[in-house]
Amino acid sequence: MGRVGVVTFPGSLDDGDAARAVRLAGGEPVRLWHGDADLRGVDAVVLPGGFSYGDYLRCGAIARFAPVMEPLVDAARGGLPVLGICNGFQVLCEAHLLPGALVRNDHRTFVCTDQRLRVENAATAWTHEYASGEEVVVPLKNGEGGYLADEATLDRLEGEGLVALRYVVPEGGRNPNGSARDIAGVTNAAGNVVGLMPHPEHAVEAGYGPDPRSGTAGTDGLRVFSSVLRQLVS
Amino acid sequence: MGRVVVEVMPKPEILDPQGKAVAGALPRLGFGRFTGVRQGKRFELEVDGEVTAEVLEDAARAAEVLLSNPVIEDVVRVAPVEADAATTTLAGGSA
Numbered sequence: 001m002g003r004v005g006v007v008t009f010p011g012s013l014d015d016g017d018a019a020r021a022v023r024l025a026g027g028e029p030v031r032l033w034h035g036d037a038d039l040r041g042v043d044a045v046v047l048p049g050g051f052s053y054g055d056y057l058r059c060g061a062i063a064r065f066a067p068v069m070e071p072l073v074d075a076a077r078g079g080l081p082v083l084g085i086c087n088g089f090q091v092l093c094e095a096h097l098l099p100g101a102l103v104r105n106d107h108r109t110f111v112c113t114d115q116r117l118r119v120e121n122a123a124t125a126w127t128h129e130y131a132s133g134e135e136v137v138v139p140l141k142n143g144e145g146g147y148l149a150d151e152a153t154l155d156r157l158e159g160e161g162l163v164a165l166r167y168v169v170p171e172g173g174r175n176p177n178g179s180a181r182d183i184a185g186v187t188n189a190a191g192n193v194v195g196l197m198p199h200p201e202h203a204v205e206a207g208y209g210p211d212p213r214s215g216t217a218g219t220d221g222l223r224v225f226s227s228v229l230r231q232l233v234s
Numbered sequence: 235m236g237r238v239v240v241e242v243m244p245k246p247e248i249l250d251p252q253g254k255a256v257a258g259a260l261p262r263l264g265f266g267r268f269t270g271v272r273q274g275k276r277f278e279l280e281v282d283g284e285v286t287a288e289v290l291e292d293a294a295r296a297a298e299v300l301l302s303n304p305v306i307e308d309v310v311r312v313a314p315v316e317a318d319a320a321t322t323t324l325a326g327g328s329a
Binding site: 057058061065093094099100101103104105106107108146148149150178 | 249252254255300
């Protein structure tokens with residue numbers, strides 16, 4: 001059984017849900033503490049959502065220098081699967097494990113909704129149990145979820161297939177937070193590091209995830225976690 | 235005690251929703267002449283002793299590594315400030 005670490009920073013909110021998602025996907029969650037420079041021999045790591053360090057300075061900017069991040073950055077560069085969800089995505093960008101940055105939603109209000117997404121890259125450690133182009137619905141909840149990078153970086157992401165997930169935007173509509181090119185999640189070139197704004201860990205058990213009116217069973221997020229566990233086995 | 239001020243602004247091409255919110259509020263209060271607002275951050279770094287060239291270099295490095303995110307922000311000022319000047323306000327003068 002794969003052991004998946006879930007880091008708790010001061011101000012993390014969704015570490016419990018991330019650990020639960022790992023368990024429901026058949027893995028063993030291992031709680032990691034921000035202040036310990038120790039990954040406890042885990043096979044993969046999730047940086048959960050929340051408001052680490054109160055979002056002071058910039059979202060993820062202080063968490064990025066927490067002791068646990070030292071071994072994590074090294075391990076991620078060495079191929080360890082790492083998933084950053086929401087605040088975790090912000091931490092990965094601040095740590096330069098992923099390009100770009102997340103800024104305040106362009107409409108200046110917090111967004112909380114069942115969000116339809118398209119899986120653009122189904123070859124990463126965290127998405128390979130999806131079909132390329134498949135549409136899924138998972139909750140999205142953020143105040144600073146606008147993904148930005150300069151045009152050259154965005155072109156490179158598109159050209160190299162590093163856009164992992166995109167918001168599905170209705171004809172004539174806008175994406176939920178002003179993200180460049182409707183980008184909801186990105187991956188590194190090796191495919192082991194993925195960051196995404198939406199919350200797959202909140203869509204892993206029927207009745208506790210997206211509303212049935214979303215047209216899904218509410219469990220579309222589960223395969224994010226089973227993807228990495230399956231990869232660990234093979 | 236010496237003090238260094240570091241100022242960070244969102245890059246010009248980056249949307250600044252906070253500045254926009256402030257810009258929207260100003261006309262409602264009668265400040266109609268201000269056509270745009272951009273909101274940045276000011277840090278005051280304290281050191282024991284004087285602000286030397288080495289201190290300023292260190293502050294500039296801290297500004298790049300932690301105080302700003304070069305993807306979305308520019309460091310626009312790294313400079314020594316007088317201890318008194320830092321707490322002086324326009325309204326209160328240098329009482």
